[in-house]
Amino acid sequence: MFCMAAPFSYSVEIQGVSAASSIWKIVISLLFIIAFIPACLWLMKRFQLAQMKLGQSDIKIVNVQSLGAKEKLMLVEVEGERMLIGVTSHTISHLKSFSSGSHSFASVMEDVGRESASDSKSGGNIK
Numbered sequence: 001m002f003c004m005a006a007p008f009s010y011s012v013e014i015q016g017v018s019a020a021s022s023i024w025k026i027v028i029s030l031l032f033i034i035a036f037i038p039a040c041l042w043l044m045k046r047f048q049l050a051q052m053k054l055g056q057s058d059i060k061i062v063n064v065q066s067l068g069a070k071e072k073l074m075l076v077e078v079e080g081e082r083m084l085i086g087v088t089s090h091t092i093s094h095l096k097s098f099s100s101g102s103h104s105f106a107s108v109m110e111d112v113g114r115e116s117a118s119d120s121k122s123g124g125n126i127k
Contacts, residue, residue: 084112
C-alpha cells in the first residue's frame with residue numbers, strides 16, 4: 001500500500017511546485033510590463049526632443065508660463081524677434097513683440113505688467 005501512496009504524494013508535490021512557479025512567472029511578467037511602459041514613454045520623449053533639435057526650426061519657444069488649466073503665456077522667438085503670445089483653448093493672441101536681446105522671461109513679464117498698469121491708470125484698453 002505504501003508503494004501506491006508514494007507516487008500520489010510525489011505528484012501532489014510536483015503540482016504544488018508547478019503552481020508556485022506559474023505564479024512567479026506571472027508576477028515577473030507583470031513587473032516587466034509595468035517597467036516597460038515608462039521606459040517606452042521615456043524613449044519616445046527623448047526621440048521627439050532629438051527630432052526637434054535636428055529640425056532646426058526657425059520658431060523657438062523660449063519660455064512658457066501657465067496661467068490656468070488651459071491658458072498660458074508663451075515667449076516665442078521667430079527669425080530673431082521675440083513675441084509674447086497668449087494661448088487659450090480657443091485662441092492665440094499676439095500681446096507684444098521684443099527685440100531678441102538677452103531679456104529673461106521674468107523681465108519681459110515685469111515690463112508687460114508695468115505697461116498694463118500704466119494703461120489701466122490712463123484708462124486705455126489692452127488688446
